[in-house]
Amino acid sequence: MSERESMEFDVVIVGAGPAGLAAAIRLRQLAEAAGRELSVCVLEKGSEVGAHILSGAVFDPRALNELIPDWQARGAPLHTPATEDAFLWLGRQRAFTLPLPPQMHNQGNYIISLGNLCRWLARQAEDLGVEVLPGFPAAEILFDDQGAVMGVATADMGRLADGSEGPQFEPGVELHARQTLFTEGCHGSLTKQLMARFALRDGVDPQTYGLGVKELWEVDPARHRPGTVRHTIGWPLDRGTYGGGFLYHLEDHQVAVGFIVGLDYRNPYLSPFEEMQRFKTHPAIREVLEGGRRIAYGARALVEGGWQSIPRLGFPGGLLAGDAAGFLDVPRIKGSHNAMKSGMTAAEAVFDLLADGAGQRGEATDYRQRLDQTWVMRELHAARNIRPGFRWGLWGGLAHAALETYVFKGRAPWTLHHHPDHAALRPAASSTPVDYPKPDGTLTFDRLSSVFLSNTHHEEGQPVHLRLRDPALPLSLNHARFAGPETRYCPAGVYEYVEENGAGPRLRINAQNCVHCKTCDIKDPGQNIDWVVPQGGDGPNYPAM
Amino acid sequence: MKVLVPVKRVVDYNVRVRARSDGSGVDLANLKMSMNPFDEIAMEAAVRLKEAGQVSEVVAVSIGTDACQDVLRTALAFGADRAVLVQTPEAALEPVVISRILKAIVDEEAPRLVLMGKQAIDDDCNQTAQMLAARLGWGQGTFACRLALADGEARVSREVDGGTRTVALPLPAVVSTDLRLNEPRYLKLPNIMKAKKKPLDIKPLESLGVNTSTGIRCLGVSEPPARKPGVRVESVEDLLHRLKHDAQVI
Structure with missing residues (x-):
């Protein structure tokens, strides 16, 4: 085993997404305001910031307004205000416009590429003195003698398939920190280890997830209406499966189209990828894409558990923020604003902890409390019963969502609970295979x-x-x-x-x-x-x- | 002894590119950019010579917009001692102009060896090293797969059809690197951090007094024709019929 080098920072942040970058920026802002030295480093597994970022995305600038009020003057890539919204129920050939629930109103929001926003946030962070290090995945959590998290180690480079050291082998580096923030996004690999080691999920619901498959299209300028937002439910999913589609018109004749399937689906023959391909053949979607060309593809799991699935957020030596913890708001179909705000709140808690001096690998126990006082938790609490209500199928879920939204206004005296997604599958023997159409190579495609x-x-x-x-x-x-x-x-x-x-x-x-x-x-x-x-x-x- | 390593910022080799709809060029918006892989090989060779004590200073130079600072930082993380950015406006420059600019930099820096990638993976020109050597009146060893310095000369094994040809060049010389010269190292995180503090000079192109006109115009960029989807044939007769009448190959 080669010896690993080590480096010291005050705060190490794992993952350069909206949560991690917002936390880094806030930490340096606080340090500058207080005239304190504070070294902050952000590790990112992608080859560059944004390389692994995938989101719809209609973005609520609320957290960004708080973090960088003059973002417009600084050239943040928020170019396309969301101007026109519709919520459609799809039948096989038809589409009906449903009343737009209040959570889905998008006035003041922007259709963006979250990847580009993260690239811009990374530059802001670097200007503030943050070390942003793409191409270095955090592969291992480091613990001190007391069992507190004392940082992470980056992945080794140049190991061979059998695990041995190849000719180009370069060992990972240990990054030691007084506090480590884990902002890996949905279902992070180190976060998963932290959940087990510190029993962070004890007493809360299991996290539940969806899988989003997204494509970026360059469309016929005649069919391009920048600022237009479409969300769909119904076809091609059956009524027992949760999910829906989106279509957002960005700038430069680009359209983001995607489909999300709740991972609590039961039929093992279901294929989210093929549901997405099928979705594009609906007349309401096809009419936008036809004559255009697909220019990018990607997929990412997202958290859907909401308020009742939020784990304990801290442990000795660090905190969780963003979707590593799980702050996506399902009825609003948004999470980046909450991810950023949770990162900023984590930064504030960590900054005060470190200011005490006694904060050496302690736990910022007031983080949850601080977060409870922000709009993030108020929003998630009010929305908490909507996603689990879809256990009653599409129509039951919609009726229940209307009840929760319009009658109880998020203040129902009960909380519905979640079951783990991996336990939802039914045996193949009692399921019906799905006959997906073959890809046509122009509108629909195969996986490879x-x-x-x-x-x-x-x-x-x-x-x-x-x-x-x-x-x-x-x-x-x-x-x-x-x-x-x-x-x-x-x-x-x-x-x-x-x-x-x-x-x-x-x-x-x-x-x-x-x-x-x-x-x-x-x-x-x-x-x-x-x-x-x-x-x-x-x-x-x-x-x- | 000083080595100059010109490095170019190109679209990353893992990224699929597409022609702009109007055929005016390749759409580079939002794409990941990296150091030209052949230049990485040149960089690695230069750093190895320095580590072997045969070279005292490695200077990296790039020509382009401010964005090129990132590939220069990469060069510094490899082990270059300092970097020079010749700052130009947006437009990509032709190899003939690049060779004029590099000549001006060589005149200022007076290296004994220029080590550079044999070509850039974006325009695939494979011209700059040759033109630079001609402008300087230096010897050139192109497509190098082995390189050794001894007794004031560079011994270069060149990749030629079916084998290698080894030449000895008196220094100063220009050497362009081929794929088999070495395998570039993985950059170490501490070196990337140190690279941020190494000197990087920015020279506006105007300050070099180089003529940038070429008379060359790009008439169009197009993608290869899309492959037609395959068809499943029913029988041998069907296959023969289609080969004869549809494909018209028999």
Whole structure:
């Protein structure tokens, strides 16, 4: 084992998304205002900031207004105000406009690329003296003698498939910190370890998730109406499956189109990727895309659990913020504003803790309390029953959502609870296979040509970053009982069962295709897959997703 | 002994590019940019020579907008001692102009060796090293897959069809690097942080008094024709019929 170098920071932040960058900026703002030295470093596994960021996105600038009030003068990439909103129920061929629930009004919001916003936030952070280090995934949590988190270690580079050190081997670096913020986004690989080690989920509901599949299109200028926002429910999903589509008209004749499927779906034959492809063939969507060309593709899991799934947010030595904890507001179909605000609140709590001097790897125990006093938690509390209400199907869920919104106004005296997504699958024997149409190559596509447009790259010859706890389980459980659901829920074609030399099926993991969406780690029925970070800079290279 | 390493900022090799709808060029908006991989090889070779004690200073130079500072920081993280950015307006410059600018930089810096990628992966021109050597009146060793310095000369093994050809060049010389010269190192995080503090001089292009006119115009950029989807044939007869009448290859 080669010796690892180590570096010291006051605060290390894992993940350069909206939460991590907002936290870094806030920390440096506070330090400058107080005239204090405070070193802050942000690690990012993508090859550059934004490379792994994927969101719709209609963005509520509320947190940004608080963080950088003069963002407009500083050229933040918020170019397209959301001007026209519609909420559609889709039948197979028809579309009906539904009344727009108050949470879905988007006046004052912007249609953006969250990737580009993060690139801009990273520049603001660097101008404030933050070390932003893309291409360096945090691979390991470091603990001190007392068991407190004392930082992270970056991934080794140049290991061979068998785990041994190759000729170019470069060991990871230990980043030691007085406080470590984990802002890895939905279902982060280190956050998952923290949840287990510090029992952060004790007494709260399991987190629930959705998988979002998104494409960016350049459309016929005649069909482009910048500022237009469309959300859909209904077709192509059946009434028992939660999910819906979106279509946002950005600037430069670009349209973001995507589809989200709740990962509590039950039919193992369902394929979120193919639901997305099918969604685009609906007349209401097709009419916008036809004659255009697809320019980018990606997918990412998102948190849907809301208020009742928020774990304990702190532990000795650090805090969770953003969707690593889970602040997405499902009825508003937004989370970046909450992610940023939670990052800023975490920064404030950590700054005060460190100012006390006694804050060496202590816990900023007042973080949750501070957060409870912000609009983030008020918003999430009011919305808490809407997503779980969809256990009663589409119409039951909508009726319940209306009741919660218009009658109780978020103050119902009860809280509905969640079940873990991986336990939701029914056996294949009692499920109906879905017959998805073949891709046509112009409007609909297959997985591999899609992954091609995500610019995904993993250096060859490295250890597989999708680890099976029990190598026999894919066959004995996934294949035998659930007809191999990982071959369908993976939006990148990572998993396939192959038969070679008459030896019977075997699971093949094409890890080089992985777009880092984390769905397999979430939905695997046996919870047998651990998604760990690959070599630095690997994964998708999203342009402006 | 000083080595000059010119580095170009190009679209990253993992990124798929597309032509602008009007054919006026490649759409680079929001795409990840990186150091040209062949220049990384040149950078690695220069740093290895320095680590071996044969070179005392490695200077990286890039030509372009302010955005090129990022590839210069990468060069500094590799181990370059300092960097020079020749700052130009937006437009991409032709190799002939780049060679004029590099000549002006060589006149200022007086390196004994210019080590550069044999071509950039964006325009694939493979011209700059040759034109620079001609302007300087220096020897050139192109497509280098082995490089050694000894007795005031550079021994360069060149990749030629079916083998290698080894030449000895008196210094100063220009050497362009091919793929097999080395495998560039992974950048170390502490070196990336140190690179932020290394000197990076910015010279406006005007200050060099270089003529940038070429008379060359880009008439159009187009993508290769899309591959037609395959068809499933029903029988051997069907296959033969289609080969004969649809594809017209038999």
